[in-house]
Amino acid sequence: xxADAAVELTPEELQAGLTAEQxxxxxxxxxxxxxxxxxxxxxxxxxxxxxxxxxxTAQFYQAVFGMxxxxxxxxxxxxxxxxxxxxxxxxxxFVIKGGVLPDSPLLDHHRRHGDGVVDLAxxxxxxxxxxxxxxxxxxxxxxxxxxxxxxHGTVRRAAIAAYGETRHTLIDRSRYTGPYLPGYIxxxxxxxxxxxxxxxxxxxxxxxxGNVELGKMDEWVSFYNRVMGFVNMAEFVGxxxxxxxxxxxxxxxxxxxxxxxxxxxxxAIAKKKSQIDEYLEFYTGPGCQHMALATNxxxxxxxxxxxxxxxxxxxxxxxxxxxxxxxxxxxxxxPIEELKSRxxxxxxxxxxxxxxxxxxxxxxxxxxxxxxxxxxxxxxFGKGNFKxxxxxxxxxxxxxxxx
Numbered sequence: 001x002x003a004d005a006a007v008e009l010t011p012e013e014l015q016a017g018l019t020a021e022q023x024x025x026x027x028x029x030x031x032x033x034x035x036x037x038x039x040x041x042x043x044x045x046x047x048x049x050x051x052x053x054x055x056x057t058a059q060f061y062q063a064v065f066g067m068x069x070x071x072x073x074x075x076x077x078x079x080x081x082x083x084x085x086x087x088x089x090x091x092x093x094f095v096i097k098g099g100v101l102p103d104s105p106l107l108d109h110h111r112r113h114g115d116g117v118v119d120l121a122x123x124x125x126x127x128x129x130x131x132x133x134x135x136x137x138x139x140x141x142x143x144x145x146x147x148x149x150x151x152h153g154t155v156r157r158a159a160i161a162a163y164g165e166t167r168h169t170l171i172d173r174s175r176y177t178g179p180y181l182p183g184y185i186x187x188x189x190x191x192x193x194x195x196x197x198x199x200x201x202x203x204x205x206x207x208x209x210g211n212v213e214l215g216k217m218d219e220w221v222s223f224y225n226r227v228m229g230f231v232n233m234a235e236f237v238g239x240x241x242x243x244x245x246x247x248x249x250x251x252x253x254x255x256x257x258x259x260x261x262x263x264x265x266x267x268a269i270a271k272k273k274s275q276i277d278e279y280l281e282f283y284t285g286p287g288c289q290h291m292a293l294a295t296n297x298x299x300x301x302x303x304x305x306x307x308x309x310x311x312x313x314x315x316x317x318x319x320x321x322x323x324x325x326x327x328x329x330x331x332x333x334x335p336i337e338e339l340k341s342r343x344x345x346x347x348x349x350x351x352x353x354x355x356x357x358x359x360x361x362x363x364x365x366x367x368x369x370x371x372x373x374x375x376x377x378x379x380x381f382g383k384g385n386f387k388x389x390x391x392x393x394x395x396x397x398x399x400x401x402x403x
Contacts, residue, residue, distance in 0.1 A: 009023075138226075352378040
């Protein structure tokens with residue numbers, strides 16, 4: 001059996017020109033037997049945001065993050081209370097929603113939380129099977145299985161509740177050929193790319209991180225284990241994930257094929273506020289803290305994003321000059337000096353190494369930010385970088401007066 005045959009690619013992955021081998025490299029994909037999974041997940045379908053100004057936010061993701069506009073829904077299509085823009089980069093799909101009418105529930109959500117993720121939607125082969133299993137395991141069903149149709153076919157969908165006001169919409173689009181969902185029309189970007197600009201800056205979603213309250217992490221890990229059949233990938237506690245001032249605990253759950261990965265964080269008792277405490281305060285509850293976007297050329301991605309105004313966390317020179325780091329990391333595809341000049345972190349485990357960098361929060365509230373990650377065999381999350389990363393975050397918290 002070939003590598004591509006062993007992993008079924010989604011239409012979005014095929015359209016993006018990705019192969020199974022590229023997915024393995026990009027996001028650490030593994031093979032598994034879906035026939036034994038009570039809640040089989042094909043892939044992440046979309047990350048759905050509610051923002052204060054969807055029109056401008058969609059322009060930002062096109063002009064700065066290099067995403068392509070592919071679909072739209074709004075007053076012009078009969079949806080008078082809201083606008084929604086569907087953006088893609090490789091197999092990664094973002095949906096940006098904003099309220100139009102003053103009584104839109106999206107505006108109520110935004111008043112509470114600011115810009116943030118409301119839905120981590122997943123593509124599944126059998127919506128009814130997943131909902132039946134989720135219900136038996138005590139999940140809250142927000143939307144019963146139902147069909148929505150238009151001239152492009154039919155989508156089967158349902159939804160379950162997750163932490164805070166986050167939901168997981170389950171989608172089977174195997175009988176649908178439209179640009180996104182019924183109610184959306186195809187729409188092209190009007191952003192003109194400069195000559196020589198890369199086709200895309202990232203190819204896939206690697207993982208999405210959720211922050212939950214103190215004492216709730218294990219409860220949600222159990223939820224993903226029981227309800228969705230996710231497996232435990234990693235656990236970070238104690239000195240793994242602490243500085244002199246703040247601490248947190250983290251566990252990672254993943255779908256059987258590792259295509260969908262959800263690290264879950266909770267604060268830990270420490271001298272000062274952790275980044276998780278700050279998030280929970282300003283988001284007013286649990287939610288999705290950051291998305292890791294997989295790229296196969298992190299140097300170009302960082303250079304382009306920085307030239308377009310994106311700010312990244314600063315890493316001190318001492319991180320790169322540490323002889324222990326250099327010995328542990330060994331040889332990577334680019335000289336350490338190239339990483340140092342850009343502030344890119346590097347970590348190695350028994351499977352390989354990864355390169356990663358984190359943006360500062362991209363909205364007004366110190367909540368949502370992004371990670372860019374380039375994997376070379378490593379299935380990890382940069383454990384060796386945690387201390388340097390969190391010290392950088394603490395410097396930013398201190399500047400905001402929230403440490």
